[in-house]
Amino acid sequence: MNCIHVEFEVPGNNFLSAGSASDSVKSTLKKLGVPSSAVRRVAIAMYEAEINMVIHAGGGRCYADIFDDHIKIVMKDEGNGIENLELAMQEGYSTASDDVRNLGFGAGMGLPNIKTYSDRLKIDTEVGKGTTLTIEVDFD
Amino acid sequence: MLDEIKSMLNTVMLDPDKCKGCITCMKRCPTEAIRVRNGKARVLYERCVACGECVRLCPHHAKLASFDSFDVIDGYKYKIAVPAPSLYGQFNNVDDINVILNGLLEIGFDDVFEVSRAAEAVTAETKKFFKEKKYERLPVISTACPAVVELILVRFHSLAERLLPLKAPVDIAVRLAREEAIAKGIPEEDIGVFFISPCPAKVFALKTGMGLDKPEADGVLAIKDVYVRLLSAMKNLKELKPLAKSGSLGLSWASSGGEAAGVSDDKFLAADGIENVINVLKELEDDKLQYLDFVELNACNGGCVGGVLNVENPFVAKARIRALRKSLNYTGERSVYADKDEWFYEWDRLPEVKDVFRLDEDRKIAMQKLAAIESAVSTLPGLDCGACGAPSCMAFAEDIASGEATMDECVRRDK
Numbered sequence A: 001m002n003c004i005h006v007e008f009e010v011p012g013n014n015f016l017s018a019g020s021a022s023d024s025v026k027s028t029l030k031k032l033g034v035p036s037s038a039v040r041r042v043a044i045a046m047y048e049a050e051i052n053m054v055i056h057a058g059g060g061r062c063y064a065d066i067f068d069d070h071i072k073i074v075m076k077d078e079g080n081g082i083e084n085l086e087l088a089m090q091e092g093y094s095t096a097s098d099d100v101r102n103l104g105f106g107a108g109m110g111l112p113n114i115k116t117y118s119d120r121l122k123i124d125t126e127v128g129k130g131t132t133l134t135i136e137v138d139f140d
Numbered sequence B: 001m002l003d004e005i006k007s008m009l010n011t012v013m014l015d016p017d018k019c020k021g022c023i024t025c026m027k028r029c030p031t032e033a034i035r036v037r038n039g040k041a042r043v044l045y046e047r048c049v050a051c052g053e054c055v056r057l058c059p060h061h062a063k064l065a066s067f068d069s070f071d072v073i074d075g076y077k078y079k080i081a082v083p084a085p086s087l088y089g090q091f092n093n094v095d096d097i098n099v100i101l102n103g104l105l106e107i108g109f110d111d112v113f114e115v116s117r118a119a120e121a122v123t124a125e126t127k128k129f130f131k132e133k134k135y136e137r138l139p140v141i142s143t144a145c146p147a148v149v150e151l152i153l154v155r156f157h158s159l160a161e162r163l164l165p166l167k168a169p170v171d172i173a174v175r176l177a178r179e180e181a182i183a184k185g186i187p188e189e190d191i192g193v194f195f196i197s198p199c200p201a202k203v204f205a206l207k208t209g210m211g212l213d214k215p216e217a218d219g220v221l222a223i224k225d226v227y228v229r230l231l232s233a234m235k236n237l238k239e240l241k242p243l244a245k246s247g248s249l250g251l252s253w254a255s256s257g258g259e260a261a262g263v264s265d266d267k268f269l270a271a272d273g274i275e276n277v278i279n280v281l282k283e284l285e286d287d288k289l290q291y292l293d294f295v296e297l298n299a300c301n302g303g304c305v306g307g308v309l310n311v312e313n314p315f316v317a318k319a320r321i322r323a324l325r326k327s328l329n330y331t332g333e334r335s336v337y338a339d340k341d342e343w344f345y346e347w348d349r350l351p352e353v354k355d356v357f358r359l360d361e362d363r364k365i366a367m368q369k370l371a372a373i374e375s376a377v378s379t380l381p382g383l384d385c386g387a388c389g390a391p392s393c394m395a396f397a398e399d400i401a402s403g404e405a406t407m408d409e410c411v412r413r414d415k
Helices: A020-031 A036-056 A098-102 A110-117 B002-009 B024-028 B053-057 B070-075 B085-090 B097-106 B115-131 B146-155 B157-162 B169-183 B200-208 B223-235 B248-254 B258-263 B274-285 B314-326 B363-378 B393-401
Strands: A004-011 A059-066 A070-077 A120-126 A130-138 B012-014 B034-037 B040-043 B063-065 B078-083 B191-197 B219-222 B268-272 B294-298
Touching (some): A004 A020, A004 A036, A020 A036, A020 A070, A020 B363, A036 A110, A036 B157, B024 B034, B024 B053, B053 B063, B070 B191, B070 B223, B078 B097, B078 B169, B085 B097, B085 B115, B085 B248, B097 B223, B115 B258, B146 B157, B146 B200, B146 B274, B157 B274, B200 B219, B219 B223, B248 B314, B258 B268, B258 B294, B268 B274, B363 B393
Parallel strands (some): B078 B191, B268 B294
Antiparallel strands (some): A004 A059, A059 A070, A120 A130, B034 B040
């Protein structure tokens, strides 16, 4: 058994369903006996990425490969892309609309949190084309 | 081991004659701890958190919560009743808590010690815990509801470190009640301390000594059992001794939000009802509530007044307790136990998380099992209808993988 592959649709503009992919992966990792500290990091990074997709990209797809020692999560959207990646990685920097901020999101902690809670993070983004995040978290 | 204790204690029991195998309890169990086999609901005790939801939901009253029979008190010469504050909300036309407490003396107890008194001491100790910044990560989760503690140990391992490491008010009350009696000169072997419980989770916690080195109560009675005896006894009271010693703060622990309001001014959350509790635990798990200091969670709707061993509707009970609070002389938070050291309030031992959902000790083997489960799930209809006797198609596939069920038990699958 090399890895377990799961896929999820992340619907756009639906805050309520954001988090269902991370919820499902969380439950799978618990069944595999992954340490709770690692489950927690995966859950937080994945949830932030899902919310980003909902706020900025009108949804997307999430692919997760679960190995026996780590997880690789690919979050792929076809949204507007990130104009200034350096700024986007700064804590507190946000391009979210006032409407989104009024809902309690868009505090500018999304990407910084994903970076903090993951072991490896790769961001491929092109303005007008979309963004693909590759997040890896080691279990032990 | 724990499985043995729980099944021995029978946190919840089944009356097989009444069980129709209808799957109502199975579908709503928060830890998927029920299967219907041969037409009867069976509890997987290693998963059961004793929340009592199945007892509450069973339309045929086939699920029973376990507790001690009243005559357990006869084994002791000096019997002390330790009533949960929710007891006070069960009676109509009572405007003084002393009526209920004197009633307890009338039905056979020699003394009473209100849990609400100890609750006030726990509130003071919790405030101290925050003031001295003894927490590792905020928010801290209340440990007053044992079903919530068990739920975290079974399903939300990463949150175990957030549990407030203080004994529940009932444990403090049991200990103080015994100490008071000994101080009065009563021989220790004569003393029996009996908690009057609103729920099976508290029965389980006291019988197993959750967080303690060993169980300390001599018996756990049900409010509904004591209620019937109290009703007639309260009518025949000749005198009314001033037994009530707790303030309104202690009483407020009976319903959801009472504990938290005493601890924090504005940075707290209180949720009640098992499904709401699970949703909050999921948010905590994802670190979404870090702006809070304290989270109070009660498995029952409305808080302890919603426990299945109560008699009265939780909202009626809550309204009555609110009215009773007005009759009390002072608001609460006593410092009478200031002579106690911290260890008196702190848990004797930290509870350990339980790996009941883990498919295998070896992660590689667990992955193989999971792959087999996923492949079985893909051939199932995904209706989660429960007709096979498992709560969901996923749970059914897991049962097949562990040899507990066979594929032909699915009645909705294209064959």
